[in-house]
Amino acid sequence: MKWVFFLEALLLACFVLLSQVTAKNSEDIRCKCICPPYREVEGQIYKQNVSLKDCNCLHVVDPMPVDGKDVEAYCLRCECKYEERSSGTIKFTIIMYLSILGLLLLYMVYLTLLEPMLKRRLFGHSQLIQSDDDVGDQQPFANAHNVLSRSHSRSNVLNKVEHAQQRWRRQVQEQRKSVFDRHVVLS
Amino acid sequence: MHWEFWTKKLDEEDLIENGVYEESNGTSRTAGMNGNGPSRLVDPLEDPLPGVGTYEDFNTIDWVREKSKDRDRHREITNKSRQSTVALLHSISDAFSGWLLMLLVGLMSGALAGGIDISAHWMTDVKGGLCLRGFWFNHEHCCWLSNETTFQERDRCPQWQSWAELITGKSEGPLAYIMNYLMYIFWALMFSFLAVILVRAFAPYACGSGIPEIKTILSGFIIRGYLGKWTLIIKTITLVLAVSSGLSLGKEGPLVHVACCCANILCHLFTKYRKNEAKRREVLSAAAAVGVSVAFGAPIGGVLFSLEEVSYYFPLKTLWRSFFAALVAAFTLRSINPFGNSRLVLFYVEFHTPWHLVELAPFILLGIFGGLWGALFIKANIAWCRLRKTTCLGHYPVIEVLVVAALTALLAYPNSYTRMSGSELISELFNDCSLLDSSQLCGYKQPANTSDTGVDNSLADRPAGPGLYTALWQLALALVFKMMITVITFGMKVPSGLFIPSMAVGAIAGRLLGVGMEQLAYYNHDSVIFKGWCSQGADCITPGLYAMVGAAACLGGVTRMTVSLVVIMFELTGGLEYIVPLMAATMTSKWVADAFGREGIYEAHIRLNGYPFLEPKEEFEHSSLAVDVMRPRRMDPALAVLTQEGMTVGEVESLVESTHFSGFPVVVSSESQRLVGFVLRRDLLISIDNARKRQDGIVSASQVVFTEHTPLLPPDAPPPLRLRCIMDLSPFTVTDHTPMDITVDIFRKLGLRQCLVTHNGRLLGIITKKDILKHMAQMANRDPDSILFN
Numbered sequence: 001m002k003w004v005f006f007l008e009a010l011l012l013a014c015f016v017l018l019s020q021v022t023a024k025n026s027e028d029i030r031c032k033c034i035c036p037p038y039r040e041v042e043g044q045i046y047k048q049n050v051s052l053k054d055c056n057c058l059h060v061v062d063p064m065p066v067d068g069k070d071v072e073a074y075c076l077r078c079e080c081k082y083e084e085r086s087s088g089t090i091k092f093t094i095i096m097y098l099s100i101l102g103l104l105l106l107y108m109v110y111l112t113l114l115e116p117m118l119k120r121r122l123f124g125h126s127q128l129i130q131s132d133d134d135v136g137d138q139q140p141f142a143n144a145h146n147v148l149s150r151s152h153s154r155s156n157v158l159n160k161v162e163h164a165q166q167r168w169r170r171q172v173q174e175q176r177k178s179v180f181d182r183h184v185v186l187s
Numbered sequence: 188m189h190w191e192f193w194t195k196k197l198d199e200e201d202l203i204e205n206g207v208y209e210e211s212n213g214t215s216r217t218a219g220m221n222g223n224g225p226s227r228l229v230d231p232l233e234d235p236l237p238g239v240g241t242y243e244d245f246n247t248i249d250w251v252r253e254k255s256k257d258r259d260r261h262r263e264i265t266n267k268s269r270q271s272t273v274a275l276l277h278s279i280s281d282a283f284s285g286w287l288l289m290l291l292v293g294l295m296s297g298a299l300a301g302g303i304d305i306s307a308h309w310m311t312d313v314k315g316g317l318c319l320r321g322f323w324f325n326h327e328h329c330c331w332l333s334n335e336t337t338f339q340e341r342d343r344c345p346q347w348q349s350w351a352e353l354i355t356g357k358s359e360g361p362l363a364y365i366m367n368y369l370m371y372i373f374w375a376l377m378f379s380f381l382a383v384i385l386v387r388a389f390a391p392y393a394c395g396s397g398i399p400e401i402k403t404i405l406s407g408f409i410i411r412g413y414l415g416k417w418t419l420i421i422k423t424i425t426l427v428l429a430v431s432s433g434l435s436l437g438k439e440g441p442l443v444h445v446a447c448c449c450a451n452i453l454c455h456l457f458t459k460y461r462k463n464e465a466k467r468r469e470v471l472s473a474a475a476a477v478g479v480s481v482a483f484g485a486p487i488g489g490v491l492f493s494l495e496e497v498s499y500y501f502p503l504k505t506l507w508r509s510f511f512a513a514l515v516a517a518f519t520l521r522s523i524n525p526f527g528n529s530r531l532v533l534f535y536v537e538f539h540t541p542w543h544l545v546e547l548a549p550f551i552l553l554g555i556f557g558g559l560w561g562a563l564f565i566k567a568n569i570a571w572c573r574l575r576k577t578t579c580l581g582h583y584p585v586i587e588v589l590v591v592a593a594l595t596a597l598l599a600y601p602n603s604y605t606r607m608s609g610s611e612l613i614s615e616l617f618n619d620c621s622l623l624d625s626s627q628l629c630g631y632k633q634p635a636n637t638s639d640t641g642v643d644n645s646l647a648d649r650p651a652g653p654g655l656y657t658a659l660w661q662l663a664l665a666l667v668f669k670m671m672i673t674v675i676t677f678g679m680k681v682p683s684g685l686f687i688p689s690m691a692v693g694a695i696a697g698r699l700l701g702v703g704m705e706q707l708a709y710y711n712h713d714s715v716i717f718k719g720w721c722s723q724g725a726d727c728i729t730p731g732l733y734a735m736v737g738a739a740a741c742l743g744g745v746t747r748m749t750v751s752l753v754v755i756m757f758e759l760t761g762g763l764e765y766i767v768p769l770m771a772a773t774m775t776s777k778w779v780a781d782a783f784g785r786e787g788i789y790e791a792h793i794r795l796n797g798y799p800f801l802e803p804k805e806e807f808e809h810s811s812l813a814v815d816v817m818r819p820r821r822m823d824p825a826l827a828v829l830t831q832e833g834m835t836v837g838e839v840e841s842l843v844e845s846t847h848f849s850g851f852p853v854v855v856s857s858e859s860q861r862l863v864g865f866v867l868r869r870d871l872l873i874s875i876d877n878a879r880k881r882q883d884g885i886v887s888a889s890q891v892v893f894t895e896h897t898p899l900l901p902p903d904a905p906p907p908l909r910l911r912c913i914m915d916l917s918p919f920t921v922t923d924h925t926p927m928d929i930t931v932d933i934f935r936k937l938g939l940r941q942c943l944v945t946h947n948g949r950l951l952g953i954i955t956k957k958d959i960l961k962h963m964a965q966m967a968n969r970d971p972d973s974i975l976f977n
């Protein structure tokens with residue numbers, strides 16, 4: 001489980017880095033020139049997708065609002081900047097984020113609403129590890145042996161997953177109690 | 188009792204999860220264990236009895252033991268490396284594993300931070316409208332290539348439609364305004380609701396800032412699950428939601444938590460760090476540096492932040508590795524390029540206008556404001572959090588978040604400076620106005636003759652126009668609003684940081700003062716203050732610089748950072764010119780704030796939660812002796828000790844069960860009370876339980892033996908249980924007349940959990956970290972029962 005998570009994270013990092021090296025979309029570069037008000041001409045913003053060597057006032061400001069002799073003075077005031085972005089990265093990130101958010105919400109709905117309903121229908125078929133029955137044993141690890149032997153006798157994947165899920169839910173419940181109810185941690 | 192039950196339960200599960208009870212080689216291990224004499228565990232490369240040497244939840248680790256375990260392990264590997272090539276390669280890879288781990292931490296944190304930035308920008312803009320070209324573009328990127336943007340309205344383009352346009356078709360008029368307002372409130376409520384229910388359902392530890400808890404974890408405390416994978420996932424997802432919902436919070440503190448979670452998860456790949464809690468905390472210190480580095484784009488500032496604020500022990504080796512990890516993370520973030528202009532942070536400023544010595548007076552004034560704001564904020568926030576903790580306000584976390592989000596959205600929308608996100612506001616305030624800007628804040632009066640403006644488009648020496656006056660009173664309202672709303676927002680049950688809100692408050696105050704100074708200079712060129720350096724037409728006062736200094740002062744007042752704050756700010760600006768104003772303001776703000784209370788916001792939260800954190804910067808001023816603090820006190824029952832031989836398994840078990848101490852001293856005999864060693868409760872219970880199951884003949888009547896050689900027993904007696912290997916043969920002791928300040932120093936410097944007190948060579952009592960904290964609380968007239976954990 002941890003390996004899978006780590007692999008996923010690494011893949012994400014690699015994908016993101018690789019997406020920079022892939023062929024640049026022509027829409028992803030631009031040269032933006034901001035020209036302030038000059039005499040009677042008011043301020044303007046010019047944008048074109050040209051490469052870095054063409055990113056100056058003469059190539060981008062089109063049509064030129066002043067005549068021949070004022071062009072130089074006008075262009076001196078204009079500030080041109082070359083900018084790049086990666087729309088592929090943005091698209092990938094947003095879609096990934098929304099899908100993870102959607103999955104989490106679905107899982108939450110399943111845990112709170114659907115699972116109790118399903119459990120009520122299938123009650124008695126699977127042996128659940130009851131969390132509230134084991135009140136403090138004298139020997140702290142007495143229960144561990146029972147738990148272990150039970151899961152060893154029916155060691156198929158589904159039961160292991162269910163066991164792990166039950167344990168995780170109990171941990172979350174304890175965390176919730178200490179943070180939200182008793183306000184002991186993270187008040 | 189409920190606590191103990193719970194911690195026992197969690198430990199069981201952990202042991203089972205890690206596949207501890209391996210049937211096959213159990214017997215050989217126990218045989219080896221009982222055969223060896225010295226206190227050092229059998230073979231540092233192999234595990235002794237699994238479970239021994241681990242810690243319970245909400246307990247403190249034993250730094251000395253962990254460090255010596257690591258040194259033993261290192262020595263074994265080095266010794267073995269001389270024997271074969273495989274062992275040599277193993278030793279090289281062991282040495283290299285630290286650097287590989289730092290590389291991975293940097294990559295993962297940088298990638299996550301880039302994803303968080305991109306998503307947060309997009310979701311913040313979703314409150315305003317949608318992009319028709321592709322819904323994944325935020326407002327700025329939607330209009331990126333459009334030629335319909337004008338000089339006055341730089342963000343208007345037909346591809347971006349506000350909700351009013353999408354729903355009603357109109358973009359102007361009262362109906363459109365009300366529609367936009369309602370949709371803004373709707374999205375704010377929706378995002379904050381999703382954030383809080385996700386936190387509540389999956390990872391309750393993901394709420395809050397995270398820095399107080401990480402400080403405590405780095406000082407040796409254990410909070411299981413705080414740096415786990417579910418906490419990481421939920422914190423990442425809900426941080427974006429919380430920031431986008433318009434609440435007055437930032438994402439720097441939570442990014443530190445995210446980076447530490449990444450580091451903790453990646454530590455499981457390397458044995459060296461997985462099994463040793465002290466080494467793991469070195470990696471976590473580096474991860475805290477990575478968190479700040481990706482938040483601000485300031486690697487050096489991040490390392491200094493980790494050194495100054497978060498870490499407890501920071502060896503030089505960690506310094507170099509933290510820097511490496513922070514650089515890797517900054518590089519990863521840069522290559523993801525979240526802002527489209529190769530900058531790491533949204534408010535990277537580039538002005539280099541000089542400042543004058545006379546301006547130190549307003550800078551110090553800003554420092555005083557920052558200090559006052561910091562002290563006030565801490566008091567107000569702690570009072571509010573205490574209210575949340577003790578009264579019924581804390582029983583309705585979801586409703587609280589919804590109410591605060593609704594209030595924030597309702598009051599923030601009308602004012603354009605509170606409607607925009609915190610980083611955008613700061614970036615606009617830091618901006619130095621030039622002729623190229625058309626925002627309201629740069630609404631100066633145009634001079635009559637446009638041809639005598641400077642070539643570099645600087646906006647020098649202008650009177651304020653109507654646009655600027657509007658901006659000023661809007662900013663003043665925004666200042667009051669932000670000051671009040673941040674007090675109730677920080678500490679809610681969603682991930683929340685407070686760097687950005689504090690900096691926003693300071694930046695607004697600084698900008699107001701800067702514009703005030705600028706106008707004062709314009710109208711009084713001949714007065715004695717401005718005569719020498721600020722003549723007519725000169726660009727002498729930069730309000731953007733005042734905003735920066737104000738931001739640093741307020742942040743310093745709240746967190747009490749000094750060096751790291753100055754370094755972060757000058758890494759943000761890229762120039763060394765402004766170091767002196769920043770330092771002046773930061774130091775003034777720290778002194779003023781310290782006059783009201785010595786603690787920063789994070790230490791105040793640690794004290795509110797009752798974590799066992801021994802503050803490394805405080806000094807112990809009282810003249811008490813060790814005998815005043817130790818337990819048992821005069822009226823208490825005698826110290827619970829184990830004798831080195833003569834006790835049976837049943838007696839030991841009943842002694843352990845009848846008390847709740849976490850460790851027991853072992854003495855030669857109950858008459859002499861001469862100290863042999865110290866044994867931990869957890870190790871004792873695990874060993875006895877394991878021996879009952881695995882070893883032949885161990886029953887309640889078996890003798891427990893801590894000596895090296897078994898005593899002679901009658902032939903029909905059951906075999907003895909030898910437990911010398913779990914005993915610590917070198918516990919730290921002080922005499923009863925040792926002054927407490929030396930004792931506290933020993934605890935701090937060595938990271939002890941407990942220390943035994945002897946009198947004339949005989950064992951008298953024990954001092955634990957909790958006793959010291961309670962004593963200090965009593966001396967400061969605070970409630971000693973507020974120290975909750977052990």
